[in-house]
Amino acid sequence: MSNSTRERIxxxxxxxxxxxxxxxxxxxxxxxxAQVAEVTLFRHFTGKAALFAEVLRSFSAIPTLSELLxxxxxxxxxxxxxxxxxxxxEGIEANxxxxxxxxCEVGYAPEEMKQVYGEFxxxxxxxxxxxxxxxRERGRIRPDLDPEHIARAFHSMLFxxxxxEDMLGVSQGLTPLRREMLDSFVKLFCRGxxxx
Amino acid sequence: MSNSTRERIxxxxxxxxxxxxxxxxxxxxxxxxAQVAEVTLFRHFTGKAALFAEVLRSFSAIPTLSELLxxxxxxxxxxxxxxxxxxxxEGIEANxxxxxxxxCEVGYAPEEMKQVYGEFxxxxxxxxxxxxxxxRERGRIRPDLDPEHIARAFHSMLFxxxxxEDMLGVSQGLTPLRREMLDSFVKLFCRGxxxx
DNA sequence: TATGCTTGTAAGTTATCGCTTACATGCATT
DNA sequence: AATGCATGTAAGCGATAACTTACAAGCATA
Numbered sequence: 001m002s003n004s005t006r007e008r009i010x011x012x013x014x015x016x017x018x019x020x021x022x023x024x025x026x027x028x029x030x031x032x033x034a035q036v037a038e039v040t041l042f043r044h045f046t047g048k049a050a051l052f053a054e055v056l057r058s059f060s061a062i063p064t065l066s067e068l069l070x071x072x073x074x075x076x077x078x079x080x081x082x083x084x085x086x087x088x089x090e091g092i093e094a095n096x097x098x099x100x101x102x103x104c105e106v107g108y109a110p111e112e113m114k115q116v117y118g119e120f121x122x123x124x125x126x127x128x129x130x131x132x133x134x135x136r137e138r139g140r141i142r143p144d145l146d147p148e149h150i151a152r153a154f155h156s157m158l159f160x161x162x163x164x165e166d167m168l169g170v171s172q173g174l175t176p177l178r179r180e181m182l183d184s185f186v187k188l189f190c191r192g193x194x195x196x
Numbered sequence: 197m198s199n200s201t202r203e204r205i206x207x208x209x210x211x212x213x214x215x216x217x218x219x220x221x222x223x224x225x226x227x228x229x230a231q232v233a234e235v236t237l238f239r240h241f242t243g244k245a246a247l248f249a250e251v252l253r254s255f256s257a258i259p260t261l262s263e264l265l266x267x268x269x270x271x272x273x274x275x276x277x278x279x280x281x282x283x284x285x286e287g288i289e290a291n292x293x294x295x296x297x298x299x300c301e302v303g304y305a306p307e308e309m310k311q312v313y314g315e316f317x318x319x320x321x322x323x324x325x326x327x328x329x330x331x332r333e334r335g336r337i338r339p340d341l342d343p344e345h346i347a348r349a350f351h352s353m354l355f356x357x358x359x360x361e362d363m364l365g366v367s368q369g370l371t372p373l374r375r376e377m378l379d380s381f382v383k384l385f386c387r388g389x390x391x392x
Numbered sequence: 393t394a395t396g397c398t399t400g401t402a403a404g405t406t407a408t409c410g411c412t413t414a415c416a417t418g419c420a421t422t
Numbered sequence: 423a424a425t426g427c428a429t430g431t432a433a434g435c436g437a438t439a440a441c442t443t444a445c446a447a448g449c450a451t452a
Contacts, residue, residue: 005428021304023219027410037430042411104300107363108217118364149380153353156381160356161348167303168314184345185352192388201399223440233400238441 006044008034013055018097022052022105052109056116059098065091066127069134077140078190084131085158085186086174092162093173103163125151132193141193150193157185202240204230209251214293218248218301248305252312255294261287262323265330273336274386280327281354281382282370288358289369299359321347328389337389346389353381 012034016025027048031038045051068087072080092099102117128151135141141150165178174182208230212221223244227234241247264283268276288295298313324347331337337346361374370378 019304021217021219023217024304026408028408038410039412039431040429043428048410100303103359103363104303107296107300107365108215108220114364121360121364145384146380149377150384152357152377153381153384156356156360157349157353158356160352160354160359163299163356163359164317164352167299168310168317169303181345181348184342185349188341188346188349188388189384190388192384192386222438224438234440235401235442236399239398244440 005034005036005040009036009041009044009051010055010058012036013051014059014097014101017052017055017105018101022101022109027051053116056102060116060120065124069127069131072131073134073138077135077194078186080131080135081190082183082186085182085189088158089162089174089178089182092159096162096166096172099162100166125155128154139195142195145193154189157189158182161185201230201232201236205232205237205240205247206251206254209247210255210293210297213248213251213301214297218297218305223247249312252298256312256316261320265323265327268327269330269334273331273390274382276327276331277386278379278382281378281385284354285358285370285374285378288355292358292362292368295358296362321351324350335391338391341389350385353385354378357381 009030013025013030016030016033027041028038030051031041034041041051045054065084065088068084072084075083102120106114106117125148129148132141132147132150132154136143136145136147161181205226209221209226212226212229223237224234226247227237230237237247241250261280261284264280268280271279298316302310302313321344325344328337328343328346328350332339332341332343357377
């Protein structure tokens, strides 16, 4: 079986599920979108559930965040936070479909798929914790704060904001109004963590 | 048509949809759970979609937060923030099913249902903004901060945290570990907003 | 007793679902 | 030329979905 066929199916499934949900997407429609006979889908994957699990694995949005970190360490704390915030939000936006699948569809999905989500988050929290650990070692942030807690707070704030905006779905992207809101978040967060 | 039948159907639909999603819940199963013939469901509601819309309206988790506010105003800022945080999280926890429906299912739902969510959030943000506006007028928080932005930051942080924890679904409730995490959030948030 | 309202039973509609089977086609390797 | 592999076409399986129709039973009020 050629690889491209399989990947076309995966891509179609990803797109459809992210817009209509797992239960809302039929194998017929997925096959149609992939320009493939429905039976071909079942020759590549043992079933709809297996296809979904494979989608979760294949499209795992690996955070490009970790590549950004070394660069951030040479910036002043507030500036680094600002860059991190914008990049983080852009990253979420770029992978909005993937994230919507994970943060919504997984709730009804079997345990196996939750693990994919759990591992993804663990890596993400790890990267963020690294950043704040480094900042603490450099004396940028107060030593009494747990870097992991800060990382979670940072993540929660940005993710929570994105999720609400995404669900209401009035507009997409980093609009000026959102940019302004994120600026306030950064200011607040910076004051809340930095040394004086 | 008696009121109790209708309400039993609404309650059953609410429970089922919150655990299996809109698409995952059938009218048969909803009727069964309500101990009602399926046809009765269709005599009370014009269809599944109409039933769902009615569920959204009926179970609108009205924040008891607004009742809490007057009491908070007499507390020191950090203490008020702490109480607000705990109460807010408990409120989210108590309405977890309702919130899961809104924050997940609505993304795939028609525009009409998004409005229900939008109006709910608008009220919620309003209540929080009131709190921070009052705190600013009392000189508790820095005057250069926009109360609405602070309110959104506060909401995003708590909601984002809850959502992640809820989706991964390892445990429920305000566990000691979460309590500790929220304490850090409060400390961070307080330092980020208060005057010195 | 009669009327009207709500509910239940039963059977059925049409549509779609996930998935399978049987067979033909085309292309590449041997 | 023959073999094997990936794909397509077509038809259909059994299950379930949302929803409808027709009719009977219960219960209240008039």
